[in-house]
Amino acid sequence: MPRPTPPSNVRQADESRPHPAHEPEGRALRRGLLLLEAVQRSGEAGARVADLCRALALERATVYRLLATLIDCGHVQRQGRWHYVAAPAAQLRGARQLSDIASEMAQRLAPVLARVSAGCGDAAFAVVREGHSAWCVARHIGSYPVQILAVQVGSRQPLGVGAAGLALLAAMPEAEARAAIGAHGDALARYGGMTVERLRILVRSTRERGWSVVGNHAVKGVLGVGRALCDADGLPLAGISVAASMDRMTRQRQQAIAALMHEALAGA
Structure with a gap:
């Protein structure tokens, strides 16, 4: 006899959902990887279960x-009574894997950036997520005489303050995006x-x-336009952007650059 379907306005608690054996493999794997990332980010201090619940919803x-x-x-290994930390070997593997991904x-994305930059004349950038x-x-x-080199290769900044990172942040699942902004x-x-509120508005506008x-x-007097590169499931892999002075970035030009990036990413 089929299980009765709960009313659409009733949200089942996570622990009352089907047994883990029946959970879609992709979702379970993704949750596990996100949890491992969260533990790794906690460093030597470790993370409590309550912290992990809030961070990952x-x-x-x-x-x-x-x-x-x-x-x-x-x-992962337990540290003390309440905290969990990444095992030393897992920390090393995680760092190597991220470096390989980058x-x-x-x-x-090198040919994508070259095409975009050639089409608009301004510098183009690519970012990946690190926590x-x-x-x-x-x-x-x-080729434009004045180039805005907003960030250097290897530099890091909070997701969302630059156009590439904002595009990547907006493409993330809602729970992950909220956790990143809150962090x-x-x-x-x-x-x-x-x-935080300004960033939430920017994420909504981007979507x-x-x-x-x-x-x-990211840089005073500079405006950036960005797009995300997503996988077949719609999950973001990277973000790209173009940066130029505010007076050079008219609304019409923003739209033209966004269209150029869309075409370039289609073949990535």
């Missing part, structure tokens, strides 16, 4: 279940007076528009 039962699996596989993405930060992995300088805290104020626009935050 998961129920305690789910977090405990995933932690048990990560401990069994040697990726290198591969830089190579993949709650945008990590610049590639840059291509354009920025006071660090945002150092970027042109950015605030409605399909591409990001942000100015006067």
Whole structure:
């Protein structure tokens, strides 16, 4: 006899959902990887279950279940009574994997940045996600006499303060985006007076528009336009952007650059 379907306005608690054995493999794997990332970001201090629940918007039962699996596989270990830290070997593997991903993405996006930069004349950038930060992995300088080199390859800044990072942030699942914005805290104020509320508005606008626009935050007097590169499931892999002076970035030109990036990313 089929299980009765609950009313549409009733949200089942996470622990009352189907047994983990019946949970879609992709979702379970993604949750596990996100949890491991969160533990790794906590560093030597470690993370409590309550912290992990808030960061990932998961129920305690789910977090405990995933932690048990990560401990069994040697990726996480308990520290004291309440905290969990990444096992030393897992920390090293995580750093190497992220470095490999960054290198591969830089190579993949190099022709995209070259095409975009050639089309608009301005510098183009590519970033990948590192925790709650945008990590610049590639840059291509354009032909326009005045180039705005907003960030250097290898630099990091909070997700959302630059156009590429904002595009990436807006493409993330809602729970992850909220957690990232909340984790920025006071660090945002150092970027042109950015605030949590301002960043939330920018994320909403980016999702409605399909591409990001942000100015006067990463660099004063500079405006950037960005788009995200997503996988087949719509999850973001990287963000690209073009930066130029505010007076050069008219609304019409912003739209033209966004269209150019869309075409260039289609073949990435």
